[in-house]
Amino acid sequence: MTTATAADRITAPPPRPIHGWARLASAATVGGLLLGVLTNLAQGWLPGAWNQLANSGAIWSAVAFIAGALLYRNGPPAQAAAAGLCAEVGLVVGYYGYAEFGREGMGQLFFPLVWLGLACVAGPLFGIAGHWWRGAPDARRRVIALAAFAGLFGMEGMVYAWDLHYDAQAWTCLALFILIPLLMARRNADRAWTLAAAVPCALLAYAIIELPLQRLSA
Numbered sequence: 001m002t003t004a005t006a007a008d009r010i011t012a013p014p015p016r017p018i019h020g021w022a023r024l025a026s027a028a029t030v031g032g033l034l035l036g037v038l039t040n041l042a043q044g045w046l047p048g049a050w051n052q053l054a055n056s057g058a059i060w061s062a063v064a065f066i067a068g069a070l071l072y073r074n075g076p077p078a079q080a081a082a083a084g085l086c087a088e089v090g091l092v093v094g095y096y097g098y099a100e101f102g103r104e105g106m107g108q109l110f111f112p113l114v115w116l117g118l119a120c121v122a123g124p125l126f127g128i129a130g131h132w133w134r135g136a137p138d139a140r141r142r143v144i145a146l147a148a149f150a151g152l153f154g155m156e157g158m159v160y161a162w163d164l165h166y167d168a169q170a171w172t173c174l175a176l177f178i179l180i181p182l183l184m185a186r187r188n189a190d191r192a193w194t195l196a197a198a199v200p201c202a203l204l205a206y207a208i209i210e211l212p213l214q215r216l217s218a
Contacts, residue, residue: 032090084127151201
């Protein structure tokens with residue numbers, strides 16, 4: 001029986017990065033699948049209009065944001081983007097997969113494909129946003145990341161207030177829109193800049209995401 005010498009340890013090749021990426025993608029996908037099933041179930045558990053929050057775009061994008069934030073020390077932003085993508089795709093597949101096999105069916109394939117397309121955009125973006133929030137050395141990227149994240153809840157609040165007329169849910173989203181910058185930013189200056197930047201982010205998200213979805217649903 002032999003043991004590795006110091007020279008052997010020094011000259012031994014490092015583990016291939018692909019293994020880490022595969023584990024990361026697998027964990028993010030499985031987590032997304034489980035959360036997708038959970039959001040589908042939560043729509044039946046939550047009372048009244050509160051069930052709309054279970055599978056809202058803001059809640060789903062928060063999963064990618066959290067995945068990116070958890071990886072801020074373990075790899076480059078590209079890994080956070082990959083984790084966000086896998087998590088969001090897993091959410092869509094888990095949600096509609098449970099609807100198909102655990103309920104009465106998911107209906108037409110059109111909307112799952114629409115949400116899958118949105119997941120491929122939102123997942124990497126908010127994965128990087130989470131990574132920036134935790135790991136970016138400059139305040140500008142941290143402000144951009146948090147403003148985009150808070151803007152999603154601002155968009156949801158506008159949907160509930162203007163389109164669905166659900167007052168309680170609108171106020172809840174508005175509270176999150178304000179609390180995210182106040183609680184998650186590091187300095188008072190960052191909080192002020194994040195709140196200011198979150199307003200146009202919310203309006204832009206409403207214009208480019210929610211309005212087209214309403215036209216598709218009509």
